Amino acid sequence: MKYNHIETKVLHAGIEPDPSTGAIMTPIFQTSTYVQAAPGDHKGYEYARTQNPTRNALQQNLAALEQMKYGLCFSTGMGAVDACIKLLSPGDEVIATNDLYGGSYRIFTTVFAKMGIKFHFVDMSNPDNVSAAINSQTKMVWVETPTNPLLKIIDIESVAKIGHQAGAIVVVDNTFSSPYLQNPFKQGADIVMHSATKYINGHSDVVMGVLCVNDDDLHQRLAFLQNTCGATPGPMDCFLVLRGIKTLHIRMERHCQNGKKVAEYLAQHPKVGEVYWPGFENHPNHEVAKKQMRDFGGMISFTLKNDAIEPALTFLKSTKLFSLAESLGGVESLVGHPATMTHASIPKEQRIANGLKDSLIRLSVGIEHIDDLIADLDAALATA
Numbered sequence: 298m299k300y301n302h303i304e305t306k307v308l309h310a311g312i313e314p315d316p317s318t319g320a321i322m323t324p325i326f327q328t329s330t331y332v333q334a335a336p337g338d339h340k341g342y343e344y345a346r347t348q349n350p351t352r353n354a355l356q357q358n359l360a361a362l363e364q365m366k367y368g369l370c371f372s373t374g375m376g377a378v379d380a381c382i383k384l385l386s387p388g389d390e391v392i393a394t395n396d397l398y399g400g401s402y403r404i405f406t407t408v409f410a411k412m413g414i415k416f417h418f419v420d421m422s423n424p425d426n427v428s429a430a431i432n433s434q435t436k437m438v439w440v441e442t443p444t445n446p447l448l449k450i451i452d453i454e455s456v457a458k459i460g461h462q463a464g465a466i467v468v469v470d471n472t473f474s475s476p477y478l479q480n481p482f483k484q485g486a487d488i489v490m491h492s493a494t495k496y497i498n499g500h501s502d503v504v505m506g507v508l509c510v511n512d513d514d515l516h517q518r519l520a521f522l523q524n525t526c527g528a529t530p531g532p533m534d535c536f537l538v539l540r541g542i543k544t545l546h547i548r549m550e551r552h553c554q555n556g557k558k559v560a561e562y563l564a565q566h567p568k569v570g571e572v573y574w575p576g577f578e579n580h581p582n583h584e585v586a587k588k589q590m591r592d593f594g595g596m597i598s599f600t601l602k603n604d605a606i607e608p609a610l611t612f613l614k615s616t617k618l619f620s621l622a623e624s625l626g627g628v629e630s631l632v633g634h635p636a637t638m639t640h641a642s643i644p645k646e647q648r649i650a651n652g653l654k655d656s657l658i659r660l661s662v663g664i665e666h667i668d669d670l671i672a673d674l675d676a677a678l679a680t681a
């Protein structure tokens with residue numbers, strides 16, 4: 298039976314009742330190896346780093362969600378990033394989004410730079426900056442949209458076109474959107490990457506990474522790296538992510554509804570400076586967001602009119618429902634302070650030049666009742 302709606306795919310794609318028992322839920326195949334009838338005579342499974350039925354079901358499900366042929370799971374999002382860059386060789390160059398996840402920036406600049414891969418960080422919300430950085434050594438373009446924490450939107454279609462003209466592989470880190478909000482393959486991405494730790498699992502109880510690909514050759518090269526380098530997830534984690542995915546669409550709907558109301562509330566508050574949320578008509582990339590995203594998500598950043606560290610810290614100590622923590626995309630609301638948390642390693646002048654003010658606060662709006670969330674923000678803003 299054919300079905301194209303993500304609401305159905307999350308429950309059914311790649312998932313069959315267990316043939317030996319009829320169990321409707323994919324079993325947790327907690328095994329390291331598989332018995333062979335004779336050497337080489339096996340059922341498609343030899344060793345659990347290479348193949349695991351629970352992981353296979355998850356990989357097929359994720360591929361369907363991204364409308365691509367193949368999914369590959371990794372023990373963490375960073376394991377997935379690592380495998381992508383290992384497609385490259387010394388002398389190759391990568392053009393990456395400048396407003397990037399800190400862990401990706403760190404692996405690029407500390408681990409792979411010393412192995413002879415060169416990285417250029419550009420503001421991709423203007424695709425001309427990508428064209429300007431292209432040269433004959435460009436082998437990969439690394440896009441993250443919406444960006445973190447300023448929630449700029451990058452036009453995937455334009456950037457992918459520029460990358461492909463140069464013969465580069467185009468990767469999109471789709472963590473902030475989840476497959477519910479956008480499918481970058483439809484705009485030309487070759488590899489779609491996720492930290493499944495965030496919206497895909499959605500319950501703040503697993504770390505995992507994902508790569509989805511459509512090209513057979515690229516899939517083979519990445520599957521080789523997955524097995525050879527070995528950052529594969531265990532079956533229990535795969536089971537938990539499969540379970541989390543079953544409600545992805547319902548969670549995302551509520552994240553988006555609550556996100557919109559929180560953004561609108563903040564925009565009218567006298568103590569709030571700027572609100573960064575791509576759903577506002579006056580957001581500089583609103584039209585691109587409307588074109589490539591289904592809705593605008595639950596991530597919001599904002600500044601205080603009194604742009605100093607102290608009022609922001611007072612606010613962060615005062616929220617009760619919004620928990621102060623790194624990460625995002627779980628059912629519960631989180632709040633973070635880029636200047637002292639995720640982006641603290643960037644020198645202050647550089648940070649301010651990148652537009653990350655001292656009072657910038659990032660919210661991952663959860664699925665609680667909207668009135669309770671706004672009451673929490675309102676009380677905390679009163680103290681700031």
Ligand SMILES: *Cc1c(COP(=O)(O)O)cnc(C)c1O
Nearest residue numbers: 373374375398472492494504505
């Ligand atoms: C969290 C995150 C990662 C890294 O994933 P882990 O699962 O923490 O290893 C990569 N990209 C983005 C955008 C993230 O938010």
